[in-house]
Amino acid sequence: MPFAEIIGQDRAVEALRAALRRGALHHAYLFAGPEGVGKGTVARLLAQAANCERADSDACGACPSCRKIARGVHPDVLVIERERDMARAGRWEPKGGRTPSRDIVVDQVRELVDRRLSLRRFEGRRRFVLLDPADAMNPQSQNAILKTLEEPPPDTTLVLVSSSADGLLPTVRSRCLRLPFAPLPVEVLETRLAAAGRAPELARLAATLAAGSMGRALALDADAIGERRAAVEEAAALSSDDARAWIAFAKRRGEKREQARELCELLLVWLRDVLVRAAGAGAAPLALADLEEATDAAARLGPEAALRRIESVRRALTALRHNASAPLALEHMLIGWFHHG
Numbered sequence: 001m002p003f004a005e006i007i008g009q010d011r012a013v014e015a016l017r018a019a020l021r022r023g024a025l026h027h028a029y030l031f032a033g034p035e036g037v038g039k040g041t042v043a044r045l046l047a048q049a050a051n052c053e054r055a056d057s058d059a060c061g062a063c064p065s066c067r068k069i070a071r072g073v074h075p076d077v078l079v080i081e082r083e084r085d086m087a088r089a090g091r092w093e094p095k096g097g098r099t100p101s102r103d104i105v106v107d108q109v110r111e112l113v114d115r116r117l118s119l120r121r122f123e124g125r126r127r128f129v130l131l132d133p134a135d136a137m138n139p140q141s142q143n144a145i146l147k148t149l150e151e152p153p154p155d156t157t158l159v160l161v162s163s164s165a166d167g168l169l170p171t172v173r174s175r176c177l178r179l180p181f182a183p184l185p186v187e188v189l190e191t192r193l194a195a196a197g198r199a200p201e202l203a204r205l206a207a208t209l210a211a212g213s214m215g216r217a218l219a220l221d222a223d224a225i226g227e228r229r230a231a232v233e234e235a236a237a238l239s240s241d242d243a244r245a246w247i248a249f250a251k252r253r254g255e256k257r258e259q260a261r262e263l264c265e266l267l268l269v270w271l272r273d274v275l276v277r278a279a280g281a282g283a284a285p286l287a288l289a290d291l292e293e294a295t296d297a298a299a300r301l302g303p304e305a306a307l308r309r310i311e312s313v314r315r316a317l318t319a320l321r322h323n324a325s326a327p328l329a330l331e332h333m334l335i336g337w338f339h340h341g
């Protein structure tokens, strides 16, 4: 797979290709951005491109080196994953029969990274250590990798793949060149979902709710969307004089923060429908056609009410992004809907 097949990450890819062409790869990169936007794929592609036997500053995908890297068996390209995942794949065994951890543990850094880097290169032109996800390194492992980040061996590049880079130790972050990966545009997600055989309406909704992540978009199948849609219907049916019902709703729907976020995104889609109807555009097609009855009922409260509700949902989304408690964020959203002025 060549770089040209990576969609929506032109800036990151261009920066890496320019460094490859100049023969000036940095010794440590931090690939930072949302989950499911291609960071891990680009990291592997970078290792392939730097070692490809045929293509220049790209990966042919077919030469022995490219194929070994793709299969994870190239001796100069080391991929470190959560201990549990590596144990499951038979690539690592925890010491003393310990249950494998969900973290990348300090033993992995010492036994795999340090030991491997103390050896000569085998067959590659450039050696790579890919830490994916780097967020899985606990503070001990991060401290253990600091030494390598400070004094990297020659012709070696470390890539830290992270969807929550701010959670890494500042000492680790400051020793890496940060390369931001962008959330994927809704249209890109929608096109890919449609190409994967999703019905057009489902593809559009999943793309809208996925926050720029292909991984999340793919996980939002018909069942998951149906479930979020049921929650919107439930919210639409809440009454302003039954506070107990909204608190119960907020508690239940706030149990999983990612689902609470997706619910808020879908509420925005629905409230735009409400706004269209409230503004008197009776014939305009609705994004959520099967909620028409609830939409018309909410539209009768007028466009100001719809706008105020949209504002409340946006505030809830901001709070969720800043790690506020999800049930509380939803509860405040509903207070904004029902108690005003």
Ligand SMILES: [Zn+2]
Pocket (backbone or CB within 6 Å): 051, 052, 053, 054, 055, 059, 060, 061, 062, 063, 064, 065, 066, 067
């Ligand atoms: Zn190749």
